[in-house]
Amino acid sequence: MISGIDLVGFVGALLILLAFWLVTRKVVHPESFSYLSLNLLGALLLGVETYRRASYAALSLNIIWALVALYGIFLARKRKEAKLRR
Numbered sequence: 001m002i003s004g005i006d007l008v009g010f011v012g013a014l015l016i017l018l019a020f021w022l023v024t025r026k027v028v029h030p031e032s033f034s035y036l037s038l039n040l041l042g043a044l045l046l047g048v049e050t051y052r053r054a055s056y057a058a059l060s061l062n063i064i065w066a067l068v069a070l071y072g073i074f075l076a077r078k079r080k081e082a083k084l085r086r
Contacts, residue, residue, distance in 0.1 A: 005052050012045025016065075031076055040069035 002010075019038035022028045028035045047062035 005049055008045050009049030012042045012047075012049065012062075015039075015042030015045065018042075031072065031079075033073065033076055036069045036072040036076065040066055040073065043069060 015038050019028075019035050019042065022038075023030050023035055043062045043065035047059055047066065050056075050058040050062055
C-alpha cells in the first residue's frame, strides 16, 4: 500500500510532468500563470516528500524549482499590470 507521503510526492511529480506536457503540446505558454503554478505546487509537494525522507539534494532542487516558479509568477504579474496601464 502507498503511504500518504508517497502520494504527496507522486502528485507533485505528476503536476510537474503535466505542466511540461501542456507546454510541449502548446496548450499553455511557458510564461503563463497556469504553467508556473503547476510547477510551483508540484515542487512544493515534492519538497515536502523529500524533506520527510531526508533527501536533501532533491529537496534543494525542489526549493530552487519553486523559487524559479515564484519569480516567473512575479514577472508575469508585472507584465500583466504594465499591459493594463497602457
